[in-house]
Amino acid sequence: NAGVTQTPKFQVLKTGQSMTLQCAQDMNHEYMSWYRQDPGMGLRLIHYSVGAGITDQGEVPNGYNVSRSTTEDFPLRLLSAAPSQTSVYFCASSRTGRIDTQYFGPGTRLTVL
């Protein structure tokens, strides 16, 4: 099993550009989520999904879109990048979401100039 994979590992964008961060898991997990990690702030939930076709907002959803067309994939789209979106982004999955262990990808380090 590859677990949770994320691409790219690093990305530099200019303000206003759009891009998609890819996330895939091969564990047949129902629950997937996106977090951003900023210094001194821990991880903050951006969006999550409890199954294919179902998504919901987390703590900091503005400026991001998600979709979940398959169980395996959960891409995160930045519509118009801003310097405030410079961060490390982690995708995670878990079997059910309720009190379950989350499995994290290796992260994408994004810089917006």
Place this chain on the structure above:
Amino acid sequence: GDSVTQMEGPVTLSEEAFLTINCTYTATGYPSLFWYVQYPGEGLQLLLKATKADDKGSNKGFEATYRKETTSFHLEKGSVQVSDSAVYFCALSDNTGGFKTIFGAGTRLFVKA
């Protein structure tokens, strides 16, 4: 809303020293509690968890006990090694129907040889 508070770091210890990282939480329901560890350049991985009051989670010499009366879940290890140098995150997950995990800000641990 739910929240997690961790002691600020960094924590610097010599090898074989005793480690305590404090974690307290605020929750309206009956959460499960977790400690995750992040090694340099990697995503988070579960270290241990406890799902109800008085449960003790343990793994790799680390322990934490779910104390409902003090709303705490402090992480301890009797003798740290250089390889334990990492960032440690305390987290809670709501059992009452939500699907969100709340993370603390993280505590960086440095262990010197």
